[in-house]
Amino acid sequence: MKTPWYEKTAKEIRDAVHQGEASALDIVNSFIEHADAVDGTVGAYTQRWSETARTAAQRIDEKIRKGLPAGALAGVPVALKESICTSEGKTTGASKMLADYRSPFDATAVTRLQQADAVFLGKVNMDEIGLGSSTETSALQRTTNPWAPDRVPGGSSGGSAAAVASGTCALALGTDTGSSIRQPASFCGCIGFKPTYGRISRLGIIGIASSLDHVGPLARTVEDTALALNVLCGEDKGDPTSSDRPVPDFTRSLGRDIRGLRIGVPKEYLASDLDAEVRQYVEKALDQFRNAGAEIVSISLPCTGYDAAAYTVISTAEMSAGLARLDGVRYGARHPEAKSVPDVYVMSKSAGLGTEVQRRIILGTYFLSGKNRQDYFVKAQQVRTVVKKDFQNAFEQCDIIAGATTATAAFPFGSKSDNPLEMYACDQFTVAANLASHPALSIPCGKTAAGLPIGLHLQARSYDEETLLGAAFYYEQHRGFEMGFPSIL
Amino acid sequence: MEHVTEQDIDHYASLSQFQLNDDTRKRFTKEINQILDFLQILQKVDTESIAPTRHGTDRVNVFRDDVIQDPLPHAEVFKNSPLDDGVFFLVPRIIEGEDNS
Numbered sequence: 001m002k003t004p005w006y007e008k009t010a011k012e013i014r015d016a017v018h019q020g021e022a023s024a025l026d027i028v029n030s031f032i033e034h035a036d037a038v039d040g041t042v043g044a045y046t047q048r049w050s051e052t053a054r055t056a057a058q059r060i061d062e063k064i065r066k067g068l069p070a071g072a073l074a075g076v077p078v079a080l081k082e083s084i085c086t087s088e089g090k091t092t093g094a095s096k097m098l099a100d101y102r103s104p105f106d107a108t109a110v111t112r113l114q115q116a117d118a119v120f121l122g123k124v125n126m127d128e129i130g131l132g133s134s135t136e137t138s139a140l141q142r143t144t145n146p147w148a149p150d151r152v153p154g155g156s157s158g159g160s161a162a163a164v165a166s167g168t169c170a171l172a173l174g175t176d177t178g179s180s181i182r183q184p185a186s187f188c189g190c191i192g193f194k195p196t197y198g199r200i201s202r203l204g205i206i207g208i209a210s211s212l213d214h215v216g217p218l219a220r221t222v223e224d225t226a227l228a229l230n231v232l233c234g235e236d237k238g239d240p241t242s243s244d245r246p247v248p249d250f251t252r253s254l255g256r257d258i259r260g261l262r263i264g265v266p267k268e269y270l271a272s273d274l275d276a277e278v279r280q281y282v283e284k285a286l287d288q289f290r291n292a293g294a295e296i297v298s299i300s301l302p303c304t305g306y307d308a309a310a311y312t313v314i315s316t317a318e319m320s321a322g323l324a325r326l327d328g329v330r331y332g333a334r335h336p337e338a339k340s341v342p343d344v345y346v347m348s349k350s351a352g353l354g355t356e357v358q359r360r361i362i363l364g365t366y367f368l369s370g371k372n373r374q375d376y377f378v379k380a381q382q383v384r385t386v387v388k389k390d391f392q393n394a395f396e397q398c399d400i401i402a403g404a405t406t407a408t409a410a411f412p413f414g415s416k417s418d419n420p421l422e423m424y425a426c427d428q429f430t431v432a433a434n435l436a437s438h439p440a441l442s443i444p445c446g447k448t449a450a451g452l453p454i455g456l457h458l459q460a461r462s463y464d465e466e467t468l469l470g471a472a473f474y475y476e477q478h479r480g481f482e483m484g485f486p487s488i489l
Numbered sequence: 490m491e492h493v494t495e496q497d498i499d500h501y502a503s504l505s506q507f508q509l510n511d512d513t514r515k516r517f518t519k520e521i522n523q524i525l526d527f528l529q530i531l532q533k534v535d536t537e538s539i540a541p542t543r544h545g546t547d548r549v550n551v552f553r554d555d556v557i558q559d560p561l562p563h564a565e566v567f568k569n570s571p572l573d574d575g576v577f578f579l580v581p582r583i584i585e586g587e588d589n590s
Contacts, residue, residue: 382542
C-alpha cells in the first residue's frame with residue numbers, strides 16, 4: 001500500500017511538491033482528513049484552518065505550474081502553538097483572558113514559514129500562557145498523549161508535540177522557557193529543538209520570561225528539524241535580542257562523521273533519580289555513540305540541582321512583571337461587573353487567569369518585593385552566572401552533553417497537578433540550557449515496556465547547532481528502530 | 490528558614506492584583522512554602538563577587554535607524570479593546586468630581 005502523505009516527512013513532501021510529483025492540495029487534504037479521523041481522540045488542535053490551508057496549497061500549486069520558484073517548505077503542513085501570534089484566527093495562549101484575542105500581525109517565525117510556502121493547518125493546545133508541563137492547565141481543552149490516552153502529552157507545547165506524533169502536521173512550532181519544547185517532544189516521541197537564545201526571533205510570541213523564552217520547531221526527523229531551522233533562524237529588526245550572527249545551512253551538518261566527537265555525560269545526571277527504563281535506554285544510546293567512534297567523557301556539572309532553583313526564581317520574577325499586561329484594559333477579557341479601575345484589574349485578572357498562572361505571578365511578586373529582591377532574585381541571577389560558567393567548563397572537555405530529557409516517561413493525567421514542585425521537577429535536566437542560552441534537543445531513544453516514548457537530551461555550545469544536529473542525525477540513522485506512529489491511530 | 494503566612498500571601502496577591510478565596514489562599518500558602526524550602530539550596534552556592542546574568546542575549550545597544558514608520562491603524566489597535574471610543578481606551582472614572590457626561 002502507498003504510504004499516505006501524512007506519514008511522510010517534511011523533506012519528502014517539499015521535494016514532491018518541488019518536482020511536481022504531487023500537488024500541495026492533495027498533500028494538505030491528506031493531513032486534513034487524517035486530523036478529521038484522529039484529532040477527536042488526541043485533541044491537539046484548538047483551531048482548524050482547513051479552508052485557508054487549501055487556498056494556500058492551491059497558490060503553491062499555481063506557482064509550481066507557472067514554473068515560479070517555490071519555498072524551502074513548499075506544501076509542508078504546519079501546526080502553530082496557541083501562544084504564537086497570527087493574523088489568521090485567534091491567539092489565546094490557551095487562557096480565558098485571551099479567549100477572543102485576535103493579533104493584528106503575524107509573529108516573525110510565522111511570516112518566515114509563510115514565505116517558505118509552509119501551509120498552516122491551525123493552532124494547537126498548550127498549558128495556559130505556557131505555564132505548565134502537561135498541557136493540563138489549558139483553559140481550552142484536554143490534549144492526550146497519542147501513545148497512551150490516559151497520559152499527558154507534556155507541556156507546555158503539548159499540542160505541538162501531540163500533533164507531530166499523531167501525524168496531523170509534518171512540523172509544529174513551539175516555545176521553550178524551561179523545557180516546553182523538549183519535554184513534550186520526549187513524552188510524545190518526536191524531536192523538539194530549542195536553538196541558542198536569539199537564533200529565532202521572539203517578535204509576536206506571548207512572552208513569559210523574556211530572558212529565557214525561545215521559539216523552536218518540533219518534527220519527526222532531524223533532517224526536517226534542520227530544514228525548519230534554516231527557515232526560522234536569523235536576525236529580526238523587530239526583536240533586538242535576536243542574534244545577528246550568520247545562519248549556516250543546517251542541512252549541511254547532517255551526515256557528519258562523529259568519530260572523535262566528545263560526548264560528555266555529567267555524573268550528576270546519572271546519579272539523579274532516573275526511572276530504570278529511562279536510564280537503560282539513555283545508556284544504550286551512549287553505547288551506540290561509543291561504538292560509532294565517539295568518545296564518551298565523564299564530566300561534572302556541579303550546578304545540577306540548583307539550576308532548577310535559580311530558574312524558578314528568575315522565571316517567576318520575570319513573568320510577574322511581564323504578565324501584568326494581561327489586565328483587561330487594552331485587550332483581554334475585562335470583567336463585566338468591574339465598576340472601578342482597581343476592579344478592572346483585580347476582577348478581570350482573578351477571573352481570567354488560572355491557578356497556575358496566579359500562583360507563579362504571586363511567587364514572582366514575592367521574589368521582587370523589598371529585600372527578597374536581593375536575597376532571591378539577584379542571588380538567582382548570580383547563580384545563573386555560575387551555571388553558565390559550569391557549562392563553559394564542561395564544553396572545554398566535550399562537544400556534546402548527553403542525558404535523559406526527563407527522569408520518567410509521560411505520567412497519567414492528574415498525577416502531579418496538586419504538587420507544583422513535582423511538576424517543576426519535570427524540567428530538572430532542561431532548564432540549564434535556558435539559563436545558559438545554549439542549544440539543546442530531545443530525540444526519541446526508545447520506548448518503555450508500556451510503549452511510552454523516552455527522550456535523549458543533547459546539548460551543545462552556544463551557536464553550535466550544527467554539531468548538535470550532526471550528532472542527532474547520526475544517532476537517528478543508527479539507533480536501530482523507527483518511532484513510527486501510535487497504534488491508537 | 491523563610492516562610493510565608495496566609496496574610497503574606499494576601500499581601501503579595503493584592504500587589505499582583507488578585508483576589509484569592511479562602512481555599513486558594515490556603516493552598517498557595519502551603520505550596521509557596523514548599524517552593525521556598527526547595528529554594529534554600531540557592532544559599533549553598535557561593536556567589537561572592539559574582540556578577541548577575543540578567544539576560545540571555547549577548548548583544549548590547551542594538552539600534553535602528555531613526556525613521557518614521559507607519560503605526561498600526563486605529564481600527565487594528567482597538568479591535569481587541571474591551572471598551573474604547575475609537576481614539577482612547579476607556580476605563581471607569583479614576584478621579585472623583587463633577588460629572589461632565
